[in-house]
Amino acid sequence: MITLQNRCFDEIEIGDYAGIQHTLAMRDIQLFATVAGDFNPTHLEAAFASNAGFSGATAPGMWLGAQVSGILGSQLPGPGTVYAGQSLQFHTAAILGDTLEISITVREKFPEDHIISFDCLCLNQHGQTIMTGVAKVVAPTEKITLVRPDAGLVSVQTHNAFELLLERCDKLPTFSAAIAHPCDESSLKVAIDAAAQGLLQPILVGPKNKILAVAEQYGLNIAGLRIEDVPHSHAAASRAVELVTSGEALILMKGSLHTDELMSAVVKSSLRTERRISHVFIMDVPTYHKTLLVTDAAINIYPDLLDKLDICQNAIDLAHVLGIAKPKVAILSAVETINPKILSTLDAASLCKMSDRGQITGATLDGPLALDNAISFESARIKKIESIVAGDADILLVPDLEAGNILAKQLTFMSNADAAGIVLGARVPIILTSRADNDRTKLASCAIACIITNAHNSPPPC
Structure with missing residues (x-):
């Protein structure tokens, strides 16, 4: 348990000081973005910040203001403090990874209203001034000691594992994939997206009229994609497997047919190995x-x-x-x-x-x-x-x-x-996606199939 104790107006003197040292992490920026709704890519994306002339992602200016608020509310004066005003100037950016010294120093006291003004300062590890300003608060007049309240457990949840998989595929060739019965928006769109990403060269196996109708209904551009016209989903599963067994395709992918229908065609074919x-x-x-x-x-x-x-x-x-x-x-x-x-x-x-x-x-x-x-x-x-x-x-x-x-x-x-x-x-990887999957996970499934295919088709190390 952490105990907080305030300092009343009468206990505080001109020149009194409080501060924190903090190394700026991406989770700080992400939490602030979530709470404040500030999704400026200068703060969240290093590449965007670099194009804007910064050496890395930057802290939002008001994140620094929030740190000042934390010092005032928890240290000096502490519990019972009421904000009256704040004026801040930002001189240069706080960059991701910077170690920041953020401090407040008592500037003036106004006994009639129990108001105290503080000089605010933020320096980075190089001694550069990041921020200056003045904050005014109404200081407490009664002593308060308490256990720090529970503000709720907060975690930053980020997804980057699949982005790394996609990055690995940037250096790989594009592999042909037979897609069995891509006759709904979900399965047709992932084929188009995977082609656009350079992951797959899709072969659409299914009733041609149905595939074209889905593409027209949902505004999907399938120009340039090969279509193998077959009458129904059973035939699509069989033909897709044939394309893979003949070597025309190196990856098999499920479309809008049932998993059992596709796997039944697989187990009846030479794609099956001694492995379960x-x-x-x-x-x-x-x-x-x-x-x-x-x-x-x-x-x-x-x-x-x-x-x-x-x-x-x-x-x-x-x-x-x-x-x-x-x-x-x-x-x-x-x-x-x-x-x-x-x-x-x-x-x-x-x-x-x-x-x-x-x-x-x-x-x-x-x-x-x-x-x-x-x-x-x-x-x-x-x-x-x-x-x-x-x-x-x-x-x-x-x-x-x-x-x-x-x-x-x-x-x-x-x-x-x-x-x-x-x-x-099986002899080739088989991609299963679900309509409930988001676009990121569907592309990740394709990326994994490409990585497996590349490993299977690469010569063994000497």
């Missing part, structure tokens, strides 16, 4: 400290132990392609101890031993782990779980589709996560 086909959600969770992979939440309903072996290895291989050299796999259950009545705990223990024996490679496994101790160091500490995976998992291997689907949707809709999706275990 499985799905991975690649999740950008603002409240977690790194990208999180969740598997399998879309394909295998009740996987057995050998299914989970393949599901696990598919996710590990994806993690490697994404740049995670030795991913940490948390095998989830309802508890973190082995219980013969809970089959998922037995599977978890077996998978860990399979890893020890080299049946699963390229990762560190631990399980069973409950979700809390898989992603929370504190939970693992409290439960005395000693594990390099606990609290730091890269991959969450769920017990079954129901658990995985609920977890992924909870993270998406209650934790504001972005979830890209990819199907693995």
Whole structure:
């Protein structure tokens, strides 16, 4: 608990001083933008600020004014202070990363109204004057000591993991993709957007009249995109798979048909390998400290132990392609101890031993782990779980589709996560998108497919 104590008008003398030192971080700027509605890109985007002549993103001037307010309300005079006025001048910009000294010094006192004026000053780490000014307050006349009130928990939630994936694709070739039945706005638009981004060269497979009608209805420009005309969604799934098996396309993508319809065509074709086909959600969770992979939440309903072996290895291989050299796999259950009545705990223990024996490679496994101790160091500490995976998992291997689907949707809709999706275990990556996905996650799914395709088609290192 932090205790605040004010200084009454009569206790304050000319020349009294209070101040703070603070290093300007992007979260300061983001919080201020959210509260004030000030989304000036000079403050939020380094490239825009650079074009405006600054060496980095800049603090809003009134963010500095808010720091003065914080000193007045919490330090001098402290609790009970009432603002009467403020006048500030800004001499140069505070740049992201600057260490700022912000201070107030008593300038004048007016006993008849208990008003005090303060000189305000902000300097950066180089001693440059950023801001000067005067603030006037009505100082308290009664002593107040209190525990600092709870103003509510505030967090800055940002998404940048998928932007980094898209940046990786800037250096990759554009890959051809067969899109099965893109006959609604969502699936047709992502094809157009992916082409515009240079990610994919889409081949639209479906009833031509339907595709053209959707494009006209929603004002989507599909000029220049190849259309493979087939009569219905079943035929679209079969033809899209044929295009991939023949090598005309290197990526398969689901349009507005059901997942089962597309996957049925896949499993009947030569795209199938000895590996079990499985799905991975690649999740950008603002409240977690790194990208999180969740598997399998879309394909295998009740996987057995050998299914989970393949599901696990598919996710590990994806993690490697994404740049995670030795991913940490948390095998989830309802508890973190082995219980013969809970089959998922037995599977978890077996998978860990399979890893020890080299049946699963390229990762560190631990399980069973409950979700809390898989992603929370504190939970693992409290439960005395000693594990390099606990609290730091890269991959969450769920017990079954129901658990995985609920977890992924909870993270998406209650934790504001972005979830890209990819199907693995076939000879090519298969992109699954949902109408509920935003444009960022749809493009991220395409980017992941491109990264996988590039890895599969690149010569092995010497």
